[in-house]
Amino acid sequence: MKWARRATSARDRPSVPAGVIPPLLPTLVDRVPHGPTWLHEIKWDGYRIAVYLDRGKVKILTRNLHDWTDRFPTIVKAVAALEATDAIIDGEAFVADDKGLSHFSSLQRALGRGGRRQDIMLAVFDLLKLNGKDLRERPLVDRREALVDLLGEAPPNGIVLSDEISGGSDILAQVCQFGFEGIVSKLRSSPYRSGRRQEWVKTKCVxxxxxxxxxxxxxxxxxxxxxxxxxxxxxxxxxxxxxxxxxxxxxxxxxxxxxxxxxxxxxxxxxxxxxxxxxxxxxxxxxxxxxxxxxxxxxxxxxxxxxxxxxxxxxxxx
CATH class of the missing domain: 2.40.50.140 (Nucleic acid-binding proteins)
Incomplete structure (x- = not known):
């Protein structure tokens, strides 16, 4: 059982500024979906953020639409270095340990008083806008291809691509064995729709x-x-x-x-x-x-x- 969220009314929803896109949130499920229509990624243990690039200026919003730009200096510098006029990137802010694993507690320490905010990186997994073009109606696989092209062969320091992972019926067990938090599974053909959706689902180890x-x-x-x-x-x-x-x-x-x-x-x-x-x-x-x-x-x-x-x-x- 998970936190049951009631259907939202206009009164419940926060005011969304022009040009801001609320995130697509995955639904928690008990089992990993299988089949060729699904794409699987590691579930990062951090803060979901949207990164807005506009002519070299970067703004970072949390999934609750709070402006946290000043908290992620490494991400700001990395995104500003991308070769694009404008872009909206969906991803997760995280801190990696020496094994490459992300831990929410490590991110909290980095964000705390005296913490090493420069250690916070960005795992990117979707691209909603690029050079004036809205990509949300395109299939996920097309958006990811555009994201890979944007990052290039050597992404700026501070950005990593959330790669697709493969495996059989025991893919979750494999991921858990390596110490990751879980898996996010996404329909390859899905457009990007804000709100909690069934096109993206998450399965957790714990x-x-x-x-x-x-x-x-x-x-x-x-x-x-x-x-x-x-x-x-x-x-x-x-x-x-x-x-x-x-x-x-x-x-x-x-x-x-x-x-x-x-x-x-x-x-x-x-x-x-x-x-x-x-x-x-x-x-x-x-x-x-x-x-x-x-x-x-x-x-x-x-x-x-x-x-x-x-x-x-x-x-x-x-």
Whole structure:
């Protein structure tokens, strides 16, 4: 089970500036689709971003349309070096370890105070516009071919192409064995449509998703943080999803508690919810949590905190 998102109305959708294209978001599925109509790529463990190039100037927007251009100096420099008048590139900002694997926690450290933002790279996998031409109606394979031509034989330092991967029925097992997060599968013939779609699907080695924090249980670690209480959204309402007490460290634990203390409330955000000793908080923080599944009473199994999702806004779901 994943975070259930209700159908959005015009009121729910953020205002989209002219020329900005919201991302196509893959749907989480349990199995990798097979057959010649599908293309498979590694799922990068980072922040989804759209990069806009216009006559040498670069702007970077998150999937929630926040301007994060100043946070990715290496990507800005690399994209500015591309031989194009203008372009819109879809990709993932990530930090690689010495084995070439991406880790969300490494990206968060790089983006934090004193972090090495110059280590953040861009994995590119789609091209929506090039030299004044809108490519979104073209099949995915055509857009990828144009992307490869744009990058050239030696892409600028800081950019890598998200290559197509191949394998049989055990392709997910192979990817997981190497330590990657999962697979994104895409229909080769698909045009680019903003929003969550079935033409792109993702399959994860370990389940992980975004959850809204609604409070915490005090404890003896990390300045008094025991576990964080979570909720997801179903039919427009908050639904309790259990708590997570592992995965924090000396930096993230106190930061989460500080933010929650700043938005305390007297009553639980979910009417009638009771957790002994809980400190309730206004739903304002979205976090990424890895987990192994769900219990029969709709609680996360073996959850582990991965980080605060600065690129997600609670307002998008409530």
């Amino acid at each position: 389940l992980s998703d975004e959850f809204i924090v609604i409070g915490y249980e005090p404890g003896n670690s990390y300045g008094g943080l025991g576990s964080v209480l979570l909720a997801n959204v179903e039919d427009g309402n908050l639904v309790f999803a259990g708590g997570v007490g592992t995965g924090f460290n000396a930096r993230t634990g106190p930061e989460v508690k500080r933010r929650l203390d700043a938005c305390q409330m007297d009553k639980p955000p979910i009417p009638g919810l009771r957790v002994k000793g809980a400190v309730w908080a206004r739903p304002a923080i979205v976090v990424e949590v890895a987990y192994r599944g769900w219990t029969e009473d709709h609680q996360l199994r073996h959850p582990s905190f991965k980080g605060i999702r600065e690129d997600w806004s609670v307002d998008k779901f409530l």
